[in-house]
Amino acid sequence: MTAAISVRHLTKDFRVGLRGLKLRAVDDVSLEIPRGQVYGLLGPNGCGKSTTLKIVLGLVSATAGEVSILGCPSATPEARRRTGFLPEAPYFHKFLTGRELVRYCAQLSGVPSADVAAAVEDALGLAAMTDAADRPIGTYSKGMLQRIGFAQAVVHDPELVILDEPTAGVDPVGSAAIGRMIHAMRGKGKTIVLCSHLLGQVEQVCDRVAIMDRGKLVLEGRVDDVLSRRDRHVLTVESMSPAAREAAEATLAAHGAVVTSVTHPRRSLEDLFRELVTGSRDA
Numbered sequence: 465m466t467a468a469i470s471v472r473h474l475t476k477d478f479r480v481g482l483r484g485l486k487l488r489a490v491d492d493v494s495l496e497i498p499r500g501q502v503y504g505l506l507g508p509n510g511c512g513k514s515t516t517l518k519i520v521l522g523l524v525s526a527t528a529g530e531v532s533i534l535g536c537p538s539a540t541p542e543a544r545r546r547t548g549f550l551p552e553a554p555y556f557h558k559f560l561t562g563r564e565l566v567r568y569c570a571q572l573s574g575v576p577s578a579d580v581a582a583a584v585e586d587a588l589g590l591a592a593m594t595d596a597a598d599r600p601i602g603t604y605s606k607g608m609l610q611r612i613g614f615a616q617a618v619v620h621d622p623e624l625v626i627l628d629e630p631t632a633g634v635d636p637v638g639s640a641a642i643g644r645m646i647h648a649m650r651g652k653g654k655t656i657v658l659c660s661h662l663l664g665q666v667e668q669v670c671d672r673v674a675i676m677d678r679g680k681l682v683l684e685g686r687v688d689d690v691l692s693r694r695d696r697h698v699l700t701v702e703s704m705s706p707a708a709r710e711a712a713e714a715t716l717a718a719h720g721a722v723v724t725s726v727t728h729p730r731r732s733l734e735d736l737f738r739e740l741v742t743g744s745r746d747a
Contacts, residue, residue: 466535468624468655469497469520474529476515489515491679493529497672499623502646502656504666504687506733507676508741513659514552516676517628521549534623545574548617552629552659554609558602562593562612565601566619573620583619590648591615592641607638614645625649626657631665643669667691667733677741691736692728700727 476490490512497503507513518524520531522539533543556565566584575583588594591611596604604612610630617625627646631639639662646656646669660666666673667687674684683690702722 465499466532467496468499468501468503468534469495469657470530470532471495471516471520472530474516474519474531475527476512476519476524477527488679490519490526493676493679493681495674495681495684497655497657499534499655500650500653501671502650502658502669504670504673505657505659505676506661506663506666506673506737511676511741512679513676514628517626517657517659521547521626545620546623548620548622548625550610550613550617550625550627550630552632554613556601556609556612556616558600560601561598562601562604562608562615563588563597565612566597566615569616570619575620583621587615587619590618590645592645605638607634607641610634610638610642611645614642618649622654624655624657626659628659629661630658631660631662639665663732663734663737673733675737675740682740683736687733688730691730691733693731694728698727698729 472494474490474493475488478487478489479485480487493512493516505513505517515524519526520533520538522544531538534546536543536546560568563584566587567580570580570583570587571577585594588597591614593608593611593615596608601609601612610632614627614630617627630642634642643665646658649656658666658670670687672684672686673690675682703720705719705721707719
């Protein structure tokens with residue numbers, strides 16, 4: 465099965481200033497995002513993750529490298545029809561109601577006319593916005609704006625959903641609601657790419673993560689694998705006496721203790737992020 469997103473040797477340079485000096489925003493990044501998973505793309509501000517997403521979506525051209533979505537070149541109409549996107553700071557016309565916005569986006573995304581009404585109601589229900597759907601968007605809170613943005617991103621039933629900072633400025637209740645939406649989409653077999661600074665939420669909802677720093681990919685893998693400390697072990701011991709507690713592992717059996725499991729301790733995603741990202745280490 466082809467990957468949801470395939471990025472090969474991606475590089476992006478920007479010309480800055482009057483002298484046209486070259487700024488390398490993305491530096492030879494390669495990664496594969498499997499289908500049917502929640503994938504977290506992390507990094508400090510200015511690390512190149514948003515530029516990478518814009519190239520994937522065909523909004524910015526790459527200096528070098530190749531990107532494909534679901535086996536199709538990323539900038540093609542076929543790839544765009546199969547992709548939903550919620551940008552970091554979406555702007556919606558305030559005079560529209562939530563239902564009108566989602567219906568408009570369904571029509572733009574090519575949903576057949578006979579299916580638009582059902583698709584709109586399904587998207588509003590998934591985003592928990594049915595009750596507020598007939599209110600003007602100008603009356604929405606930040607959390608409601610993000611949820612209606614989520615609804616417009618999924619109304620055409622895309623196979624791939626890209627969310628850029630979906631919980632930015634959202635309170636914990638709204639953030640939890642967006643987390644539930646992400647789980648619901650994964651339950652339908654969709655692939656979700658999540659770009660976020662809320663590392664605790666990323667740790668809870670993502671199957672795999674990638675961390676970028678200064679335009680480079682510094683780590684990629686399954687969440688459980690990258691957070692496990694393979695150089696350390698935790699022993700869970702049953703019926704351990706005070707004497708056995710002071711003894712070394714080799715003498716535990718002599719004191720009547722039973723080792724019931726051996727696991728690898730986990731660091732938090734935030735701790736790992738601080739270790740890998742240059743800006744955090746300098747701070």
